[in-house]
Amino acid sequence: MSRTKTQGPTEKELAILKVLWHKGPSTVRQVNDEINKRLETGYTTTLKLMQIMLEKGLLVRDDSVFKHIYRPAISAEKAEKQIVGDVLEKVFSGSSERLVMRALSAKQITAQELKKIRQLLDKMEE
Amino acid sequence: MSRTKTQGPTEKELAILKVLWHKGPSTVRQVNDEINKRLETGYTTTLKLMQIMLEKGLLVRDDSVFKHIYRPAISAEKAEKQIVGDVLEKVFSGSSERLVMRALSAKQITAQELKKIRQLLDKMEE
DNA sequence: CAAAATATACGAAATTTTTCGTTGACAAGC
DNA sequence: GCTTGTCAACGAAAAATTTCGTATATTTTG
Numbered sequence: 001m002s003r004t005k006t007q008g009p010t011e012k013e014l015a016i017l018k019v020l021w022h023k024g025p026s027t028v029r030q031v032n033d034e035i036n037k038r039l040e041t042g043y044t045t046t047l048k049l050m051q052i053m054l055e056k057g058l059l060v061r062d063d064s065v066f067k068h069i070y071r072p073a074i075s076a077e078k079a080e081k082q083i084v085g086d087v088l089e090k091v092f093s094g095s096s097e098r099l100v101m102r103a104l105s106a107k108q109i110t111a112q113e114l115k116k117i118r119q120l121l122d123k124m125e126e
Numbered sequence: 127m128s129r130t131k132t133q134g135p136t137e138k139e140l141a142i143l144k145v146l147w148h149k150g151p152s153t154v155r156q157v158n159d160e161i162n163k164r165l166e167t168g169y170t171t172t173l174k175l176m177q178i179m180l181e182k183g184l185l186v187r188d189d190s191v192f193k194h195i196y197r198p199a200i201s202a203e204k205a206e207k208q209i210v211g212d213v214l215e216k217v218f219s220g221s222s223e224r225l226v227m228r229a230l231s232a233k234q235i236t237a238q239e240l241k242k243i244r245q246l247l248d249k250m251e252e
Numbered sequence: 253c254a255a256a257a258t259a260t261a262c263g264a265a266a267t268t269t270t271t272c273g274t275t276g277a278c279a280a281g282c
Numbered sequence: 283g284c285t286t287g288t289c290a291a292c293g294a295a296a297a298a299t300t301t302c303g304t305a306t307a308t309t310t311t312g
Contacts, residue, residue: 010298010299010300011216011299011300012299012300013299014216014217015216018219027259028259028260029258029259041300041301042301042302043258043259043302044260044261044301044302044303044304045300045301045302047259047260047261048261048262048300048301048302049299049300049301051260051261051262052299063260066258066259066260066307066308066309067258067259067260067309068259068260077228080217080218080224080228081228081231081232083213083217083228084213084217084225084228084229084232085232085233087209087210087213088229088232088233090137090140090141091140091206091209091210092206093144094233095239096229096230096232096233096235096239096243097239097242097243097246098206099210099229100226100229100230100243100246101246102203102206102207102209102210103210103214103222103225103226103229104222104226104246104247104250105207106207106210106211106214106222107211107214107220107222109222109250113221113222113223114247114250114251116223117222117223117226117247118244118247120223120226120227120230121230121240121243121244121247124230124235124240125240136268136269136270137269137270138269138270139269153289154289154290155288155289167270167271168271168272168273169272169288169289170271170272170273170274170290170291171270171271171272173289173290173291174270174271174272174291174292175269175270175271177290177291177292178269189290192277192278192279192288192289192290193288193289193290194289194290253312254311254312255310255311255312256309256310256311256312257308257309257310257311258307258308258309258310259306259307259308259309260305260306260307260308261304261305261306261307262303262304262305262306263302263303263304263305264301264302264303264304265300265301265302265303266299266300266301266302267298267299267300267301268297268298268299268300269296269297269298269299270295270296270297270298271294271295271296271297272293272294272295272296273292273293273294273295274291274292274293274294275290275291275292275293276289276290276291276292277288277289277290277291278287278288278289278290279286279287279288279289280285280286280287280288281284281285281286281287282283282284282285282286
């Protein structure tokens with residue numbers, strides 16, 4: 001077993017985007033430090049990834065300062081939707097119902113989360 | 127943009143598993159024909175993948191006959207749960223609610239699907 | 253202003269995943 | 283039984299992703 005591809009960002013790219021979405025505009029050092037809380041990654045590795053992401057248009061940066069500041073070029077909403085949409089197609093052949101079913105069984109869900117999901121469904125109804 | 131990794135089967139591996147789950151035990155030829163309905167893939171490519179999957183324990187086979195018969199070694203339920211669980215962690219930091227939200231917005235959902243999801247939630251309640 | 257620390261750029265290597273060419277084995281039809 | 287076609291095995295190449303070493307530039311410190 002190993003990987004399931006999507007058309008979205010790669011795993012490492014996603015990790016970088018998540019830091020930027022959560023922490024806001026950051027330097028490579030800040031992103032790398034954050035990532036290293038969970039997984040050891042060399043500074044130049046993160047730097048290279050972010051340079052590649054810049055080329056791909058996943059990030060934008062301010063390089064008018066010595067320590068370049070990077071920002072995401074796509075929203076969390078768009079990226080997440082794309083990733084989920086891809087899994088929906090590739091794994092569940094488009095069946096949202098089956099995807100939701102697996103999502104609910106993949107992890108013990110709290111009563112509060114269940115309530116929020118119901119509220120979401122109510123909104124969808126309109 | 128390109129990929130989001132999981133610990134589950136790779137994209138091609140998943141495509142093969144889906145054929146076997148859906149069509150039942152099959153030869154490489156049958157799997158390859160099925161896959162080629164959607165994406166051109168050489169016979170030897172599919173063969174190699176299936177041999178690798180055999181080594182990984184994703185498939186089992188009957189090679190007592192000339193045309194080897196392959197079967198999935200893991201259930202759709204287990205694999206799907208693993209893939210979704212991985213996305214849940216890597217993309218949504220464990221928030222089922224946010225995953226479901228994106229799943230519902232990724233594709234126009236039918237009233238019928240919505241109803242079925244509600245029934246699922248009712249079952250979860252217990 | 254020199255030394256040390258921290259940055260970026262770049263290319264190459266290491267990994268992982270996917271693809272395919274070739275070879276030899278088996279089988280079916282003639 | 284020979285020819286022709288299909289098959290599995292295998293290794294290597296291609297493609298995609300991730301990692302890192304080194305060189306060079308800028309800033310900070312003393």
